[in-house]
Amino acid sequence: MNSMTDTGEATLAEILKGKVVIVGIGNVLKGDDGLGPILSERLKTILDISCINAGSAPENYIGKIVKELPDTVLFIDAAHLGRPAGSFDILESNELMNTGLSTHDVSPGFYLEMLESQIPGRIFLLGIQPEQTAFGIGLSPIVSKTLDLLQEQIIEIISTELQGGDS
Numbered sequence: 001m002n003s004m005t006d007t008g009e010a011t012l013a014e015i016l017k018g019k020v021v022i023v024g025i026g027n028v029l030k031g032d033d034g035l036g037p038i039l040s041e042r043l044k045t046i047l048d049i050s051c052i053n054a055g056s057a058p059e060n061y062i063g064k065i066v067k068e069l070p071d072t073v074l075f076i077d078a079a080h081l082g083r084p085a086g087s088f089d090i091l092e093s094n095e096l097m098n099t100g101l102s103t104h105d106v107s108p109g110f111y112l113e114m115l116e117s118q119i120p121g122r123i124f125l126l127g128i129q130p131e132q133t134a135f136g137i138g139l140s141p142i143v144s145k146t147l148d149l150l151q152e153q154i155i156e157i158i159s160t161e162l163q164g165g166d167s
Helices: 010-016 030-043 058-067 107-116 143-163
Strands: 022-025 050-055 072-078 088-092 121-130
Touching: 010 121, 010 143, 022 030, 022 058, 022 143, 030 050, 030 058, 030 088, 030 143, 050 058, 058 107, 107 121, 121 143
Parallel strands: 022 050, 022 072, 072 121
Antiparallel strands: 088 121
């Protein structure tokens, strides 16, 4: 029994195509809000793609993302999905522009619009429902388990893609 979406793996496999840039967003000092930076740092040590730990200021990394000329940008962040902790969903940038999903003060619409105007690729958010975002507390066990599963999936999908597809 897991609390992840049924379409998560298929959706990740569909979107992680071409040149991929992964951007982790969040504050590692605020419990589950740190999930984006934690997962991006883990992936950076394993995958030969651009993985950026943007912390709580993703707007500061727009230039770095644009320089990569990505086909796909995947932001990873804690998001208020209204679902059980550890659940996740993948949203396209147009679904994020004016939502209140973010756990941060700055709306993602600001940097998504700037980024969309400068790259030809598609932009997605892998939003994961946090259990808690209190200062000084690490990841909750349920969110940690979700990150482990997502890490495995992303590594498998990207590795297959880098080896030339579904052979």
